[in-house]
Amino acid sequence: MLNPAVDRRPLSRRAKALTAVLLLVVTLPIAAFNARQTTPRLLSGSVYDATGAVLPSVELTVEDAGQNTWRAVSDASGRFEFPQVAPGEYVLKAGLAGFRPLRHELALRSARDWDRAVTLQVGAVSESVNVMDQRPATPPATARPAGPQPVRVGGNIRMPRKLVDVRPVYPPAMRDAGREGVVPIDAVIGQDGAVHSVRVLSASIHPDFAVAAVDAVRQWRFDPTLLNGAPVDVAMTVKVAFSLSD
Numbered sequence: 092m093l094n095p096a097v098d099r100r101p102l103s104r105r106a107k108a109l110t111a112v113l114l115l116v117v118t119l120p121i122a123a124f125n126a127r128q129t130t131p132r133l134l135s136g137s138v139y140d141a142t143g144a145v146l147p148s149v150e151l152t153v154e155d156a157g158q159n160t161w162r163a164v165s166d167a168s169g170r171f172e173f174p175q176v177a178p179g180e181y182v183l184k185a186g187l188a189g190f191r192p193l194r195h196e197l198a199l200r201s202a203r204d205w206d207r208a209v210t211l212q213v214g215a216v217s218e219s220v221n222v223m224d225q226r227p228a229t230p231p232a233t234a235r236p237a238g239p240q241p242v243r244v245g246g247n248i249r250m251p252r253k254l255v256d257v258r259p260v261y262p263p264a265m266r267d268a269g270r271e272g273v274v275p276i277d278a279v280i281g282q283d284g285a286v287h288s289v290r291v292l293s294a295s296i297h298p299d300f301a302v303a304a305v306d307a308v309r310q311w312r313f314d315p316t317l318l319n320g321a322p323v324d325v326a327m328t329v330k331v332a333f334s335l336s337d
Contacts, residue, residue, distance in 0.1 A: 134173040134199070136207030138165045138185060142319050145169025146211060151185045176205070183207070190214050213318060215326040216251065216280065220307075224261040226335040227269055251280055251325060255312035259331050262299035269335065272296055274304035276329040282322035284313040304331035 134153065138146040149165040153173050163171040178199045185193040190211040199205060265272075275292040289309055291301045308329055315322035 131175040131177040132199075132202075132205045134161075134176040134205045134207070136171060136209060137169045138171065138209045138211065139169065140190070140318060141210065141212055141323065142321060144319050146187060146190075149185055149187045149209075149211070151183065151209070154182045154184070155179060171209075183209070185209050185211060187211060213316065213323055213325055215328060217328045218330075220259060220304075220329065220331045222259050222261050222303075222331060222333045224266050224333075224335055226337050227267055251284070251313040251316045253311060253313050254284065255310065257307045257310040259303045259307035259333075261333055262303050265297060265299050265333065266335065270297065271334050272300045273333070274300050274331040276304060276308055276331065278308060278327045278329060280313050280316065280325045280327050282315055282324060284315045286311050286313075286327070300331075300333055303333075304329075307331070 138149045138151070140146055145165075146169050147165050147167045149169075149171070151163045151165065151171050151173075153161045153163075153176060156179070161173045161176060163173050165171045176199065181197050181199065183193070183195045183197050191214050193209065193211055195209075197204070197207070274296050276289060277292055278289045279287045281287045286309055289305050291305065308331075316325045317323070
């Protein structure tokens with residue numbers, strides 16, 4: 092049964108106009124908001140090193156979930172630009188010889204997300220040391236020779252020059268037992284050129300090998316690495332391979 096209290100007369104012209112205005116007031120901001128969320132923008136920013144100086148000639152890429160890729164190179168003032176990048180989730184990568192490669196996941200949503208600051212850190216130094224000794228006359232059957240370890244250097248940044256090189260000594264007990272091993276080490280070359288924060292990365296290395304390797308690495312000395320004329324700490328990875336020859 093119809094409710095007699097409800098006014099079912101057609102809307103007047105004025106009422107229709109007022110209704111249309113109210114609908115516009117509600118829908119236009121929503122439409123504008125949606126447009127802002129889908130319109131591609133210029134993704135730009137600057138690249139710096141750890142001291143705050145700008146870095147030119149840095150190669151940058153932005154990749155979306157569909158593996159579509161945009162590329163840019165920073166100019167003489169460290170500025171870069173990616174035109175027409177739509178809102179969404181991306182992976183930003185940056186690389187320059189002598190610096191650690193950067194991989195950063197970013198989300199582009201609000202306007203400020205399209206203006207980025209990128210900082211690259213100095214690359215790590217890698218060294219490899221082979222310690223050779225004569226195999227005992229009657230080695231255990233389980234002894235296996237280890238192959239030579241490659242020397243790998245990351246980046247083209249000027250390497251810190253080693254001033255003092257102390258060779259590890261093959262532990263006599265390990266040599267007599269016919270045992271071999273590789274000791275992976277992480278360390279830091281400090282601003283004074285000394286080696287700090289030396290630590291063995293594997294728990295499966297015999298302590299005799301670990302002690303011999305760490306004792307030698309701690310005594311190394313380097314020229315400090317300079318970044319923009321100022322000394323900086325540099326990460327260093329070392330592999331000390333203890334192997335026996337027949």
